[in-house]
Amino acid sequence: MSEPRKPAEDLDAALSESIGRKVRSYRLQLGFTVAQLAEHSELSKGMLSKIENAQASPSLSTLARIAAALDIPLTSFFDDLEAHSVFHVKAGRGLDLVPRGSRHGLRGQQLGHQRGTTRRIEPVLYTINRNAKVGASYRHPGTEFLYMIEGVMEYAHGTRRFLLEPGDSLQFDGEVTHGPVRLVKWPVRLLSVKAYGDNDTASH
Numbered sequence: 001m002s003e004p005r006k007p008a009e010d011l012d013a014a015l016s017e018s019i020g021r022k023v024r025s026y027r028l029q030l031g032f033t034v035a036q037l038a039e040h041s042e043l044s045k046g047m048l049s050k051i052e053n054a055q056a057s058p059s060l061s062t063l064a065r066i067a068a069a070l071d072i073p074l075t076s077f078f079d080d081l082e083a084h085s086v087f088h089v090k091a092g093r094g095l096d097l098v099p100r101g102s103r104h105g106l107r108g109q110q111l112g113h114q115r116g117t118t119r120r121i122e123p124v125l126y127t128i129n130r131n132a133k134v135g136a137s138y139r140h141p142g143t144e145f146l147y148m149i150e151g152v153m154e155y156a157h158g159t160r161r162f163l164l165e166p167g168d169s170l171q172f173d174g175e176v177t178h179g180p181v182r183l184v185k186w187p188v189r190l191l192s193v194k195a196y197g198d199n200d201t202a203s204h
Contacts, residue, residue, distance in 0.1 A: 141197070
């Protein structure tokens with residue numbers, strides 16, 4: 001007779017099953033085959049099949065690659081977890097995010113997460129180094145607030161340009177194309193807070 005599983009093992013199994021269901025669901029919504037998702041995420045078909053069938057527990061870096069390939073927030077995989085009203089992050093311990101097309105010279109650390117089907121706020125600490133590719137190429141629902149901590153850069157919102165220095169802030173409509181266009185002094189560290197309405201869908 002096999003020994004009963006420990007509570008931690010039950011939690012791991014439930015989490016793997018939930019993640020597997022979500023990966024398959026999001027993949028099918030996009031009309032991707034396993035092979036296509038493997039190509040976009042640079043993972044093997046075998047690994048993706050194991051994840052979808054709860055036969056493997058993916059690392060956060062693997063989930064980040066899958067989320068980027070599906071163009072969804074990494075936190076979408078954890079929406080079914082029990083909701084909490086407090087999210088405490090120690091300095092330097094934020095969950096690393098890898099924005100699509102910006103794998104070199106840009107680091108994003110998620111500082112908060114609101115579980116559930118509606119996401120109202122998304123705080124991220126960005127660090128941009130001199131070898132990062134910059135350009136006004138971001139759009140998303142809701143409003144975004146930026147606060148410069150370190151460095152100097154030129155930031156675009158639509159046709160307008162803003163020189164951001166430490167202590168400066170910028171708030172704008174996320175639906176308008178925006179992003180850094182020139183690094184003046186690096187590294188650049190800034191806090192980004194995206195706020196969404198009831199009908200908005202969060203995306204990076």
